[in-house]
Amino acid sequence: MNYRMIIRLLGTILRIVAVLMLPALLISVFQGESRAVYGFAITLGVIAVLSVLCLFAKPKRNTMYAREGYAVVGVAWILLSILGALPFYFSGAIPSFIDCLFETASGFTTTGASILTDVEAMPMGLLFWRSFTHWLGGMGVLVFMLAITPMAAGSGESLHIMRAESPGPQVSKLVPRTLKTAQILYTIYIGMTVLQIILMLLGGMPVFDSVITAFGTAGTGGFGIKADSMAGYSPYLQWVVAIFMALFGVNFAVYYLLLIKEVKKALFNEELRFYLGLMLLSATVIFLNIMPMFPGNAGDAIRHAFFQISSIMTTTGFATTDFNAWPEASRAILVMLMLVGASAGSTGGGIKCARILILLKSLRLQIRKMLHPNVVHLVRMDGETVEPETVNNALAFLVAYCAIAIGSILIVSFDGFSFETNLTSVFACLNNIGPGLGLVGPMGSYAGLSNLSKLVLTLDMLIGRLEIFPILILCVPSVWKRARA
Amino acid sequence: MKIVVIGDGKVGYTLTEALSKEGHDILVIDNQKDVLERSEELLDVMVLNGNGASVDVQRQADVGASDLMIAVTSADELNLICCMVARKLGCRHTIARIRNPEYAQHLSLLREELGLSMTVNPESSAAWEIFRLLQYPSFLKRDAFAKGRVEIVEIPVAQDGRFDGLQLTDLYKTVKIRVLVCAVERGDEVFIPDGSFVLRGGDKIYVTAPTQDLVALIKSTSLDQVKIRSVMIVGGSRISVYLADMLLEAGIKVKLIDNDIEKCTELCQRLPRASVIHADGASISELNQAGITETDAVVTLTNIDEENLLISMYANHMHVPKVVTKVNRTEYNEIFRDKGIDCVVSPKLITCTDILRYVRAMQNRQGAGVITLHRMVDSKVEALEFRAAASTWYLGVPLMSIPLKKNLLIACITRNGKVLIPRGSDCITAGDSVVVVTTSDRSFRDLNDIFDEAPHFDAQV
Numbered sequence: 001m002n003y004r005m006i007i008r009l010l011g012t013i014l015r016i017v018a019v020l021m022l023p024a025l026l027i028s029v030f031q032g033e034s035r036a037v038y039g040f041a042i043t044l045g046v047i048a049v050l051s052v053l054c055l056f057a058k059p060k061r062n063t064m065y066a067r068e069g070y071a072v073v074g075v076a077w078i079l080l081s082i083l084g085a086l087p088f089y090f091s092g093a094i095p096s097f098i099d100c101l102f103e104t105a106s107g108f109t110t111t112g113a114s115i116l117t118d119v120e121a122m123p124m125g126l127l128f129w130r131s132f133t134h135w136l137g138g139m140g141v142l143v144f145m146l147a148i149t150p151m152a153a154g155s156g157e158s159l160h161i162m163r164a165e166s167p168g169p170q171v172s173k174l175v176p177r178t179l180k181t182a183q184i185l186y187t188i189y190i191g192m193t194v195l196q197i198i199l200m201l202l203g204g205m206p207v208f209d210s211v212i213t214a215f216g217t218a219g220t221g222g223f224g225i226k227a228d229s230m231a232g233y234s235p236y237l238q239w240v241v242a243i244f245m246a247l248f249g250v251n252f253a254v255y256y257l258l259l260i261k262e263v264k265k266a267l268f269n270e271e272l273r274f275y276l277g278l279m280l281l282s283a284t285v286i287f288l289n290i291m292p293m294f295p296g297n298a299g300d301a302i303r304h305a306f307f308q309i310s311s312i313m314t315t316t317g318f319a320t321t322d323f324n325a326w327p328e329a330s331r332a333i334l335v336m337l338m339l340v341g342a343s344a345g346s347t348g349g350g351i352k353c354a355r356i357l358i359l360l361k362s363l364r365l366q367i368r369k370m371l372h373p374n375v376v377h378l379v380r381m382d383g384e385t386v387e388p389e390t391v392n393n394a395l396a397f398l399v400a401y402c403a404i405a406i407g408s409i410l411i412v413s414f415d416g417f418s419f420e421t422n423l424t425s426v427f428a429c430l431n432n433i434g435p436g437l438g439l440v441g442p443m444g445s446y447a448g449l450s451n452l453s454k455l456v457l458t459l460d461m462l463i464g465r466l467e468i469f470p471i472l473i474l475c476v477p478s479v480w481k482r483a484r485a
Numbered sequence: 486m487k488i489v490v491i492g493d494g495k496v497g498y499t500l501t502e503a504l505s506k507e508g509h510d511i512l513v514i515d516n517q518k519d520v521l522e523r524s525e526e527l528l529d530v531m532v533l534n535g536n537g538a539s540v541d542v543q544r545q546a547d548v549g550a551s552d553l554m555i556a557v558t559s560a561d562e563l564n565l566i567c568c569m570v571a572r573k574l575g576c577r578h579t580i581a582r583i584r585n586p587e588y589a590q591h592l593s594l595l596r597e598e599l600g601l602s603m604t605v606n607p608e609s610s611a612a613w614e615i616f617r618l619l620q621y622p623s624f625l626k627r628d629a630f631a632k633g634r635v636e637i638v639e640i641p642v643a644q645d646g647r648f649d650g651l652q653l654t655d656l657y658k659t660v661k662i663r664v665l666v667c668a669v670e671r672g673d674e675v676f677i678p679d680g681s682f683v684l685r686g687g688d689k690i691y692v693t694a695p696t697q698d699l700v701a702l703i704k705s706t707s708l709d710q711v712k713i714r715s716v717m718i719v720g721g722s723r724i725s726v727y728l729a730d731m732l733l734e735a736g737i738k739v740k741l742i743d744n745d746i747e748k749c750t751e752l753c754q755r756l757p758r759a760s761v762i763h764a765d766g767a768s769i770s771e772l773n774q775a776g777i778t779e780t781d782a783v784v785t786l787t788n789i790d791e792e793n794l795l796i797s798m799y800a801n802h803m804h805v806p807k808v809v810t811k812v813n814r815t816e817y818n819e820i821f822r823d824k825g826i827d828c829v830v831s832p833k834l835i836t837c838t839d840i841l842r843y844v845r846a847m848q849n850r851q852g853a854g855v856i857t858l859h860r861m862v863d864s865k866v867e868a869l870e871f872r873a874a875a876s877t878w879y880l881g882v883p884l885m886s887i888p889l890k891k892n893l894l895i896a897c898i899t900r901n902g903k904v905l906i907p908r909g910s911d912c913i914t915a916g917d918s919v920v921v922v923t924t925s926d927r928s929f930r931d932l933n934d935i936f937d938e939a940p941h942f943d944a945q946v
Contacts, residue, residue: 065526160526176529177529178529
């Protein structure tokens with residue numbers, strides 16, 4: 001393990017985070033929120049001290065392998081959650097540190113689960129920071145680092161970092177250089193965010209609201225600044241948000257292919273078709289199911305159905321209505337979609353459509369193999385063979401995923417809430433959605449849970465965002481031992 | 486630049502690594518997944534699995550929009566097809582590795598039709614380099630510049646020899662000819678020395694000298710001067726054939742050893758004037774029987790590095806005057822050198838340098854581009870030859886008043902065929918060929934890159 005290299009990279013990340021905190025600080029200064037300014041100032045001081053300490057690590061070798069890549073991503077995200085929580089804590093806006101940690105992890109991992117009971121009372125600077133973490137966490141803080149700081153030229157180490165942070169079973173580059181790949185991803189990301197802000201401003205949304213909402217949508221996070229999430233906005237704004245949530249749940253490689261005018265290749269993408277197909281199908285079923293609730297107003301029913309599906313499937317977690325009060329079948333569909341999640345290579349969470357597709361295909365093959373023991377067959381995606389290793393990795397992912405979910409549900413159960421609450425709170429955190437059902441439904445909050453449950457759920461959010469392995473690997477002792485020849 | 490490399494073997498990988506370090510965007514195509522994975526993980530490049538000669542794969546790799554396509558798969562024919570396809574798709578520059586002597590000889594005939602910008606033949610380049618080393622066995626390495634008028638040669642500094650403890654400013658007094666030490670290798674370190682540098686025993690120095698003065702240089706340095714009259718080549722590879730041809734042409738006796746009887750028969754047919762011996766080159770008794778003690782030089786060219794090293798060590802042990810070793814795995818070079826194996830040739834590095842020179846010249850169409858490029862000391866140092874153009878800065882300004890970048894030396898200036906080992910009072914004029922020695926991490930593309938800053942207006946006047 002190349003510790004010094006990891007520490008040096010962490011130092012770079014700290015400096016980047018410090019710079020990224022400045023807009024929120026400025027907003028607090030202009031709004032005259034003295035407590036928030038104080039909170040940010042202390043945090044920046046802490047970051048400055050830490051990053052100076054990191055400068056003392058002078059790596060002997062610049063080489064990084066897969067395990068350093070995983071480790072640096074895992075440690076960086078835990079560190080980010082802790083440091084990002086400091087402004088909330090020092091400003092006194094959220095008194096309990098565990099709550100601050102939960103809120104920040106929920107931000108960076110684009111979960112959007114909140115322990116706040118009165119959002120509208122928070123200082124604007126802190127609200128901005130809370131939503132900005134969504135935007136950063138969506139595409140990835142380390143990918144952002146890769147986009148702006150050239151790593152040692154001509155080495156593949158940056159690929160390991162990108163693989164560890166980007167979601168999906170098969171992460172590959174768009175162009176030969178990791179630096180340029182990261183830049184392209186962020187350019188598309190920024191472009192779409194700006195477009196959404198403009199469309200919402202045209203719909204008459206206040207500037208601050210639209211920026212915050214766009215951050216929540218782009219990162220597929222779901223923090224709002226209104227107690228009723230999106231319910232208070234006009235149908236036009238709800239449609240804009242619903243469509244953009246769906247767009248941010250698509251693999252960004254598709255947008256790149258569209259940009260370089262490879263339309264056929266982009267639309268041939270099997271995952272994209274699965275993702276959109278599943279979304280439209282579920283929206284239709286829910287629409288039919290909730291029709292009776294909106295007598296004579298099919299338009300509202302369609303909008304609510306599509307908005308909630310888009311919000312849950314992309315793991316955003318905005319709401320236009322209290323879907324907790326919906327019929328049982330619709331709620332079941334929503335819980336199912338929580339697990340599926342968005343596309344690989346998007347900003348969304350969940351198991352990912354690509355993985356579900358691979359698992360389903362491999363299941364079909366296994367069944368065929370039972371019927372015809374000698375059959376030779378391979379899993380294919382987009383006309384190309386999926387390596388058996390990738391399939392195995394998806395299976396291992398699923399096993400680890402189930403184990404973590406079951407363990408977390410057990411721990412949360414000790415708080416004594418209903419099974420529905422326990423199950424969906426874990427699903428909502430592990431899949432980075434935010435609201436679940438029952439007590440933690442769209443109009444509720446996580447404030448009532450015990451500290452232990454909050455910690456477990458915080459960890460679940462990190463595990464879910466980084467797709468299990470970067471965090472799981474940190475728990476393996478041999479990773480931290482010196483390599484023996 | 487966008488470059489597509491087809492074939493991720495020894496040469497392909499070395500090339501990809503070097504080109505990627507120079508800042509190019511590389512896509513590597515190979516039909517084997519495992520080698521591609523290694524490249525993807527260790528280098529910042531993109532990989533594509535498939536047959537590089539197929540139009541579909543090349544379209545997917547967007548070869549048509551790339552600046553350069555390099556085909557270095559193991560099969561010549563495949564490389565040629567790759568180039569033809571790439572040319573058809575619109576790629577303007579194509580380089581192919583052609584190593585079968587039967588094709589290589591008459592390539593100039595077909596170059597246009599096949600759409601080739603350049604062909605490389607690692608084996609024949611390696612043979613040529615070995616041949617040049619055998620011409621002047623006192624040097625461990627020889628690199629030619631300015632159409633062969635100037636050379637940079639590597640000389641070991643003997644313990645307690647004439648150079649041990651010598652300060653470079655006093656060099657002229659000792660050797661009595663105008664030469665310049667442009668790089669010094671000491672242990673793991675490399676220095677681009679200035680006048681105050683003091684040599685030590687065990688150093689390897691790289692000396693720039695006019696080719697005509699090489700004999701005088703050998704005499705003045707009191708190195709053992711042997712004239713090679715007979716050479717023993719162990720291993721009957723392609724390089725052996727090229728090398729034997731050159732040696733026989735120069736009237737040097739050649740003894741070829743191979744342990745494969747069919748190979749021996751084939752060699753015998755191709756090289757009627759050489760004596761071919763069927764023996765196991767790795768067996769001491771058979772080497773002795775073949776006469777290793779009587780020969781002036783041993784060149785080990787088997788396909789197995791370990792065997793080459795063992796035979797070379799034995800030859801050193803038997804005090805053969807000159808031993809040249811071919812090594813494919815260059816990463817171990819530093820370790821071999823401690824064991825006395827200091828004259829090493831690696832075909833893949835030679836090819837790689839040739840292509841690097843082509844790529845740098847491609848990037849510089851107007852200015853003073855790279856004419857020759859050689860890399861020394863495990864590719865840590867490079868010597869570049871530029872042709873000064875009218876656009877070159879500081880023309881006519883004495884060298885001592887030009888702001889040059891650090892760790893850099895102007896080793897030689899050739900003007901109208903006359904070689905000049907430069908002093909501070911000399912200057913560069915348009916049309917000069919200028920040899921610059923520097924560390925390899927900079928990848929200069931134009932002569933102007935060597936200056937620390939652009940000239941002020943008054944400096945130009």
